[in-house]
Structures are given as structure tokens and as C-alpha cells.
Amino acid sequence: MNEQGLKKTLLSQEEISEIVTRLGSEITEHYKNSDKELIVIGLLRGSFVFMADLVREIKHPMITDFMTISSYGDGTESTGDVKIVMDLDESITDRDVLLVEDIIDTGNTFSKVIRLIEGRGPASLRICTLLSKPSRRQVEVDIDFCGIEIPDEFVCGYGLDFAQKFRNVPYIGIYEGPVD
Numbered sequence: 099m100n101e102q103g104l105k106k107t108l109l110s111q112e113e114i115s116e117i118v119t120r121l122g123s124e125i126t127e128h129y130k131n132s133d134k135e136l137i138v139i140g141l142l143r144g145s146f147v148f149m150a151d152l153v154r155e156i157k158h159p160m161i162t163d164f165m166t167i168s169s170y171g172d173g174t175e176s177t178g179d180v181k182i183v184m185d186l187d188e189s190i191t192d193r194d195v196l197l198v199e200d201i202i203d204t205g206n207t208f209s210k211v212i213r214l215i216e217g218r219g220p221a222s223l224r225i226c227t228l229l230s231k232p233s234r235r236q237v238e239v240d241i242d243f244c245g246i247e248i249p250d251e252f253v254c255g256y257g258l259d260f261a262q263k264f265r266n267v268p269y270i271g272i273y274e275g276p277v278d
């Protein structure tokens with residue numbers, strides 16, 4: 099496995115696991131009085147590793163779906179352009195939706211996704227992100243379930259990439275390599 103450029107660990111596998119377990123309990127608790135099936139939506143590709151671990155910690159009936167939004171290209175700066183590359187298969191109208199994201203940075207991408215989802219008339223919409231970089235925020239995002247706030251560093255691993263690399267790295271590290 100090539101982990102070059104990801105030497106500084108920000109979150110170990112054990113720390114990630116504790117966070118995911120805690121988020122799973124919070125989400126389970128939140129929906130405990132609902133007998134409705136949840137729809138848990140992962141934003142690809144970054145959330146796929148987190149989503150896989152998280153859904154197994156949520157003790158509530160659910161279905162899962164995915165959506166691919168393009169935002170970044172291969173760089174480390176948000177372009178502000180957002181487009182649906184792959185839409186959901188399922189209808190979310192009148193359903194309890196939990197949107198799962200890997201990281202909320204400027205909030206530009208995510209705020210647009212939220213608007214798009216809200217436009218489809220869900221019964222409720224809750225937001226879960228593993229990581230948040232509050233110091234980078236340009237658009238306010240109401241996060242219901244936040245794993246951990248991190249400093250302004252470009253991180254990779256556990257699903258997060260740089261130019262599609264490092265998604266398979268099992269921990270989260272700071273990317274220190276060349277950015278272009």
C-alpha cells in the first residue's frame with residue numbers, strides 16, 4: 099500500500115471507530131420513537147467507507163442509497179461548481195432522510211445538496227458528517243450529527259482522497275505532498 103505523503107496521522111483506526119460508534123448511538127437514539135424506515139444517503143465517493151461502518155452502528159430499520167456530486171476535480175480547493183453525476187434510485191418524498199458526508203469544509207457543496215434534497219419533500223432531513231472544518235466555512239450548514247471538528251488541513255484516508263488516491267488508507271492523515 100502506498101501511503102507516501104500521508105505520514106502525519108490525524109485520527110487512528112481506533113479513534114475513528116470510537117467516533118463512528120458514538121455517532122451510531124446518537125442516531126439510533128434520535129430515531130428510537132419512530133417506527134418508520136429510514137433512508138440513509140451517502141454522498142460518493144468520499145463517504146463510502148464511513149457509510150459502511152456507520153450503517154452497522156445504527157439500530158433502526160433502513161434502506162440505503164447513494165448520490166454522486168462533483169465538486170472538487172482533482173485539486174484541494176472547492177470550485178463552487180456542483181453537479182449531480184449520479185442521482186438516487188429511491189424516492190425520498192415523505193421519508194426520513196439521513197444524509198451522510200465525509201467532510202464539510204467550506205459548506206458550498208453540501209448546502210447545495212441539502213437544497214436539492216429538501217426540494218424533493220422528505221418528511222425529515224438530518225445531516226451526519228464524520229469530519230467538519232469550521233474555520234473554513236463560507237456557507238452555514240446545520241449539522242445534526244458531527245463526528246469531530248478538525249483544523250484547516252487537507253486530510254486523506256478512510257474514504258477521503260487526493261486525486262482519487264488514499265481512499266483505502268485505514269486511518270485519516272494529513273496530506274503533505276504536492277497539491278498540483
Ligand code: 5GP
Nearest residue numbers: 144176202203204205206207252253258259
Ligand atoms: P465543501 O464544499 O464543504 O468545501 O467541500 C466538500 C467536499 O470537498 C467534501 O465532501 C470533500 O469531498 C472535499 N474536501 C473538503 N475538504 C477536504 C479534505 O480535507 N480532504 C479531502 N480529501 N477532501 C476534502
Ligand code: MG
Nearest residue numbers: 141144200201
Ligand atoms: Mg464528500
Ligand code: MG
Nearest residue numbers: 144170259260
Ligand atoms: Mg475528493
